[in-house]
Amino acid sequence: MAVNMTNLPIENVSDEILMGRFCEKLDEDAFRVIAVRYYDSAFNIARRKLGNEALAQDAVQEAFIRIVKHRKRYNPSKSFAPWFYTILNNICIDFRRREVRYRETLNDFSNAQENESCGGYLKNIVRDLLDSLSRADRNILMLRYVYGLSFAEISERSECSLNAAKKRVQRALRRVKTSE
Numbered sequence: 315m316a317v318n319m320t321n322l323p324i325e326n327v328s329d330e331i332l333m334g335r336f337c338e339k340l341d342e343d344a345f346r347v348i349a350v351r352y353y354d355s356a357f358n359i360a361r362r363k364l365g366n367e368a369l370a371q372d373a374v375q376e377a378f379i380r381i382v383k384h385r386k387r388y389n390p391s392k393s394f395a396p397w398f399y400t401i402l403n404n405i406c407i408d409f410r411r412r413e414v415r416y417r418e419t420l421n422d423f424s425n426a427q428e429n430e431s432c433g434g435y436l437k438n439i440v441r442d443l444l445d446s447l448s449r450a451d452r453n454i455l456m457l458r459y460v461y462g463l464s465f466a467e468i469s470e471r472s473e474c475s476l477n478a479a480k481k482r483v484q485r486a487l488r489r490v491k492t493s494e
Contacts, residue, residue, distance in 0.1 A: 329394035337385045348394070349378055356402050363406040364413075373409055377402040443490055451486035458483050 324332070324347055335344040356377060360370035380401050381388075388397060444452050457463045457471065469479035 330390050330392075333385070333388055333394050334390040337388060337390070345382070348381075352395075352398060356398070359399070360402060360406055363403075364409055369409055369413070373402065373405045376405050380405070447486065447489060450482075451489055454479075454482045455486050455490070 324343055327335075327344075327347075329348060329351065332341075332344040332348050335341040336348070353374060356374045357370055360373040361367055364370050364373060377398065381398065384401075388394070444455075447455070454468065454472070457468050458465075463471070465476055465479045465483070468483070469476045472479060472482070474482070
């Protein structure tokens, strides 16, 4: 005798059926159950891979965002867990690569040859100021003033609005001024 899955409480339904509901009807309750089921294990995996709780939270959030964006790619005849954890693993790899590039860029910047406009003393002050900032502030200022990106380019890279990019740069500059 076949069990009618539509009469079961949503918490007792398989991941695959929940994803089917979500893909077909954008069923928010189905997605919420999946998110609750997978969040803790995904967070622990991401934290182990990234070594940082904040990055792990970002990675898990990005994994759920990608599930929403790419829900049409999910094959309901296959198990959900491997698909989800593959997405999470790829995000962790991307985050690690970004972190390595970020550190290399910061290192290159701090080890740059002294030029006529920035002597050793000034270079040390700039390095100290950058080191005193949060990672987010350092990132946004480097995008703007080291790489010379426009606010539009910063907003695209940061996946935020143009106004948010401008505000982030302004706040970071304000923090630099208050830390002098």
